Amino acid sequence: MGFFADSLNRIQPSATIAVSMKARQLKAQGRDIISLSAGEPDFDTPENIKLAAIKALKEGRTKYTDVDGIPELKAAIVAKFKRDNGLDYTAAQVSVGTGGKQVLYNALLATLNPGDEVIIPAPCWVSYADIVQLGGGKPVFVPTRIEDGFRLKAEALDAAITPQTKWLILNSPSNPTGAAYSHADLKALTDVLMRPKNQHVWVLTDDMYEHLLYDGLKFATPAQVEPGIYDRTLTMNGLSKAYCMTGWRLGYAAGPVKLIDAMRKLQSQSTSNPTSITQWAGVEALNGPQDFIARNNAVFVQRRDLVVGMLNQAKGLMCPKPEGAFYVYPSCAGAIGKTTPKGFAIKTDEDFVTALLEDEGVAVVHGAAFEGSPAFRISYATSTEALTEACTRIQRFCGNLR
Incomplete structure (x- = not known):
C-alpha cells in the first residue's frame, strides 16, 4: 500500500x-x-488599491473574517455584477476565495461524484481538468478550431452532452487563446443548454479576463445572455488580471444559494477566510476608479x-x-x-x-x-x-x- x-x-x-x-x-x-x-x-497594482490595504492594516483589520468574504466586499461584488453585467445577486449568493482557482476548486469539489462529466472547450487553461480529476470527475475536452477563432460551436456542445454531464466550463476571453465570445456566440450555446434534454447541465463561467477586451467587442456572460440558466450558473471572476493583483489572491463568484453554501462548507475546512487585508483592497478595487x-x-x-x-x-x-x-x-x-x-x-x-x-x-x-x-x-x-x-x-x- x-x-x-x-x-x-x-x-x-x-x-x-x-x-x-x-x-x-x-x-x-x-x-x-x-x-x-x-x-x-x-x-x-493601482495606488488607490495599495493605500486601501495600508489603511486596513493601520486600522487593525487583521483578524479572522467570515469564511467566504466580509459583508463590505460581498456588497461591492453584488454592485459590480449589477453595474457591469446586469445580473441581480444577493450577498447570500456570493462566495469569495483565495483567487479564482480556489473558487473553481470549491465549486467542483463540492459537486462532483465519480463518473460525473465536465465539458471543457479546448485549448483550455491548464488547471480545469486537474481540478475535475481531483474531484473524481471526468474532463470531456471538446476541441475548437483555429478557423472558428477557437470558439466552441453549438453543435459540438450538444454532441458532447450526456446524461452524466454535470458542468460546462466556459472561459471568455480565454486563456490560452485570447478568444472571446460575443453575445450572439453565447446565445447559440445557451440555446443548446435550454433544450429539455440538456437542462441538467450547470454552467461555470470563468470571466477572469472580462475587462481585457479589445476592438470594441462588448463583454457578455451566460446568465446575462439567457436568464433561463441563472439558477444553474456560477458566474466566477476575480481581481488578478484587470486590477493587476495576481499576488493578492482574490477571486469571487455568484450563483444559487445552495451551491454557495456547499462551497462555504468546503472552504471552512480548508483555508477559511481569504486574507483580511486583501479583502479590503478588493472593496476599493471594485468600488474605486476604473479608468x-x-x-x-x-x-x-x-x-x-x-x-x-x-x-x-x-x-x-x-x-x-x-x-x-x-x-x-x-x-x-x-x-x-x-x-x-x-x-x-x-x-x-x-x-x-x-x-x-x-x-x-x-x-x-x-x-x-x-x-x-x-x-x-x-x-x-x-x-x-x-x-x-x-x-x-x-x-x-x-x-x-x-
Missing part, C-alpha cells in the same frame, strides 16, 4: 508554473532569458498587434489575432518534423518550446499543456522591448530550422 493518495496520480503539476521555474533557473545560471510564460500583467483599465488595455492592444505581426512573419508559424486577454496562441504545425542546427528533431510542440528555450532563451508554454497541439502560448503582458526582442529570436529560431 502506497503512502500517497491515489488522487494525486490523476493530476499533473501546473505546466505554466513549471516553465516559469525552468526559465528562472536558467536566468540564475546567467543565461539571457526572456520569459513569456506567466499570465501576469507587468503593470503594478486605469482602459489605459492598460490600450497598451495591451499595441503589444498584441506587434506580437501577432512579428510571429506571422516567422517561418512555419500561424498566429491568429485574439479578441481579449493577453495571450496569443500561434500554431507551430509548420515547424513539426524539422531539425534545429544542433541536430535536435522537433516532433511535438513540447520539443519546439524546449529547443526555443535552449537555443534562443525564450520561454513559452507548449500547446499540449492546454490540450491544443501543435501550438504554443505567449503572454504579451510584458514590455514592448522584451516582446520585440523575443519575437526577433523566435523568427531567427524558426528561420534556422531545416
